[in-house]
Amino acid sequence: MKHYILTTALAIAITGCATTPSTSSVNNILIESTRHSPVAFHNVRVEQHANGKSIVKGDLKRISQKPVHFGHIDYQLLKNGKTIEQGKIAYGSAIKRRLTSRHSPFSIPLTHQWSPEKQQLRLRWDQAQHSGGQ
Numbered sequence: 001m002k003h004y005i006l007t008t009a010l011a012i013a014i015t016g017c018a019t020t021p022s023t024s025s026v027n028n029i030l031i032e033s034t035r036h037s038p039v040a041f042h043n044v045r046v047e048q049h050a051n052g053k054s055i056v057k058g059d060l061k062r063i064s065q066k067p068v069h070f071g072h073i074d075y076q077l078l079k080n081g082k083t084i085e086q087g088k089i090a091y092g093s094a095i096k097r098r099l100t101s102r103h104s105p106f107s108i109p110l111t112h113q114w115s116p117e118k119q120q121l122r123l124r125w126d127q128a129q130h131s132g133g134q
Contacts, residue, residue, distance in 0.1 A: 028116045032124040038068045039125050042103055046114045046121065054114035056121065059103035075108055076122040084119075085112050088126070 031041045044058035056075065062068060077085040089108050114121070 028120045030120060030122045032122060036127070037125050038062060038064055038066060038127070039071070041123060041125070044123065046110075046116070048114065052113055054110040054112070056108040056110060056123070057105065058123075059105050060125070061103045071125060071127050073106060073108065074122075074124045074126050077110060077112060077114075078120045078122065079118055085110060 027046075029044055029046070031044060033040070039060045040063050042059040042061055044056070047055050047057055049055065060073075072088045072090045074088050075086065076083055087108075089106065112119075
């Protein structure tokens with residue numbers, strides 16, 4: 001009986017974790033992911049350059065053996081809960097060709113200067129094919 005209860009509780013916990021989107025936040029950078037995401041974000045940061053430009057940099061890593069045929073990174077910059085900048089960066093081919101153990105760098109130039117005290121940055125991998133835009 002104990003074994004059955006433990007197995008059931010563990011199955012519920014795993015199912016609950018697998019179906020809910022997860023969000024991680026560091027220095028007002030939110031990374032949203034779901035259980036269906038074939039990639040994971042690593043080492044995400046915003047670099048400030050001397051010319052006043054802010055660039056989001058990080059790495060993507062394939063987390064399964066399946067190829068990633070399409071996808072892009074959606075980003076959104078918020079200030080006081082309102083979107084001040086958003087867009088998407090196409091990023092399918094590099095992940096598709098890379099070995100699963102290697103990280104693939106990405107870079108997103110922001111038009112607004114990053115202020116972590118006043119702004120929040122959201123990143124999300126979207127499995128859909130990138131069309132138009134940036």
